[in-house]
Every structure is written in structure tokens, then in C-alpha cells.
Amino acid sequence: MTTTLTRILINPQRRQARKLLTNPQAMHAAVRATFPPDIEQEDARVLWRVDHRGHEHVLYVVGPERPDATGLVEQAGWATRPAQTAEYTRFLAALKKGQRWHFELVANPVMSKAGERGTRGKVVPHVTPEQQLDWLIKKSVNAGFSVAGSGEDGEGLPTARVVERANLRFRRRDRTVTVRTARFDGVLEVTDADALRSTLVHGLGKAKAYGCGLLTLAQPH
Incomplete structure (x- = not known):
């Protein structure tokens, strides 16, 4: 490949x-x-x-x-x-457990909401920065990296923050589609190199066709 x-x-x-x-x-x-x-x-x-x-x-x-x-x-x-x-x-191939990278990500943080009385549930977006950040922290567990909420830790620990939020509205065939996005940046630590490699090439979260899910890494500032 x-x-x-x-x-x-x-x-x-x-x-x-x-x-x-x-x-x-x-x-x-x-x-x-x-x-x-x-x-x-x-x-x-x-x-x-x-x-x-x-x-x-x-x-x-x-x-x-x-x-x-x-x-x-x-x-x-x-x-x-x-x-x-x-x-x-x-x-x-050079990614290793324990490495730290500055990262950027635009994602579509959502959750599945159960339906009532056995009806089909629906996917709803997280709307606050706190909810969106919590979504990223939970997703990172299986995505091969760790981050914590933003804050002055004083020790250079991995942190993430929401730097931009947007509602994308556009026409698809005969209907209007709305995608709620959050842009994250910060520092991550590699916890599982194979899982992170998969995340980098397959994306994170939903709405990948609409500009979400691409995680990029760079040397920390």
C-alpha cells in the first residue's frame, strides 16, 4: 500500500x-x-x-x-x-508508542440517541465545546492516542481544545443536509501505533465525505 x-x-x-x-x-x-x-x-x-x-x-x-x-x-x-x-x-511506519505530536482535526461529533418503545434511534450532534471535547477524548481510546481537556498543565501534557465550530448546510439531491463540525487542535500522545495508523488513513468519526475525519500530525511547537 x-x-x-x-x-x-x-x-x-x-x-x-x-x-x-x-x-x-x-x-x-x-x-x-x-x-x-x-x-x-x-x-x-x-x-x-x-x-x-x-x-x-x-x-x-x-x-x-x-x-x-x-x-x-x-x-x-x-x-x-x-x-x-x-x-x-x-x-x-515511523510512529511509535509514547511519541507526542501536535494534531489538527475537523470532525463531526455525534451520539446515537435511543428511540422510544423499540423505535429506531437517531444520530444527534454534540452542540457545546465541552460535549465535543468529551467526544474526542472518548474516541481517542480506540483511535491510538490520548488527549485531555484544554488547560494550563505546566508540564506539557497532551491537551486538546475546540478552536472552531460550524454548521455546514448544502443541498444533496432534493434535500438539505446539515453537518455540525468542530475543529480541534492540541498535543496528543501515541498509545497504540497500529491503531493510530489506521485512524490517520481511514479517518475519525462520521461525515468523512464532507471534509471531516482527517487527522494530521506535526512536530510540537
Whole structure:
């Protein structure tokens, strides 16, 4: 398996770029089109996330092979800034228990609410930062890492915080879809390297087609 991580600069002055930045359904289709239709997603699925830093909009894509982002860059990027793709496999192989990494994640924190009198339950979103952070802490147990709530610990212990929340609303076929998202960042500690590798290539939580679930790691600041 050759997993890749791709970075694409999005130009918001372009009409197609504005559409992609405001419609996760359209962005999903554009990202998926950078890979052949017959790709095998058992070992790694296609994940994406958009980061906004000032006037810069960066699209990150993880996939099971090298994407061809030429068309996406032509329609929504900068001709002078081609997509940058790196092999992810070597980085994943180097993960070890006890390592600490700065992380970023956009997720769709939800819970299953039981139905009454045997009726089918429904999935409802967590709405407060406290609920969303608690969701991440619980998810991390099986995802191969540990984090605690944000706070001044004074010892550089793993911490996480919610830095942004949003409600994404867009049309899908004949209905309106709403996805509630939370952006997390902080420091994590690797507790199970194999489980974390799986999380990095398969995503965390739901709504992965709509820009959620892609966890990225970097050296701590």
C-alpha cells in the first residue's frame, strides 16, 4: 500500500473555488475525481480537509495512491502553485508508542440517541465545546492516542481544545443536509501505533465525505 498526503492551495477568487469552499458535496466530488474510479479503499480511504489561515485556503487530501490534481488546480487553484504530494507510508511506519505530536482535526461529533418503545434511534450532534471535547477524548481510546481537556498543565501534557465550530448546510439531491463540525487542535500522545495508523488513513468519526475525519500530525511547537 502507498498512502499519499497531498496539499493544494485553493484560490477563492475563482468562481469554482468559491463553490467548492462553500459546498462540501461539490468538494467531495472534485476530490474524488482526482483518483481513478477503481481505486481500492480497504487499506486507506479518500479523506480531505480544508484549512483557512488568514487569506490562505489549503486543501489536504489523503488517499490510497497518488492523485492527479491537475484539473482541480486548473479550476480552483493557482496555476503557479501545483499540488504537492508526499508519500505518507514512511511517516506512518515511523510512529511509535509514547511519541507526542501536535494534531489538527475537523470532525463531526455525534451520539446515537435511543428511540422510544423499540423505535429506531437517531444520530444527534454534540452542540457545546465541552460535549465535543468529551467526544474526542472518548474516541481517542480506540483511535491510538490520548488527549485531555484544554488547560494550563505546566508540564506539557497532551491537551486538546475546540478552536472552531460550524454548521455546514448544502443541498444533496432534493434535500438539505446539515453537518455540525468542530475543529480541534492540541498535543496528543501515541498509545497504540497500529491503531493510530489506521485512524490517520481511514479517518475519525462520521461525515468523512464532507471534509471531516482527517487527522494530521506535526512536530510540537
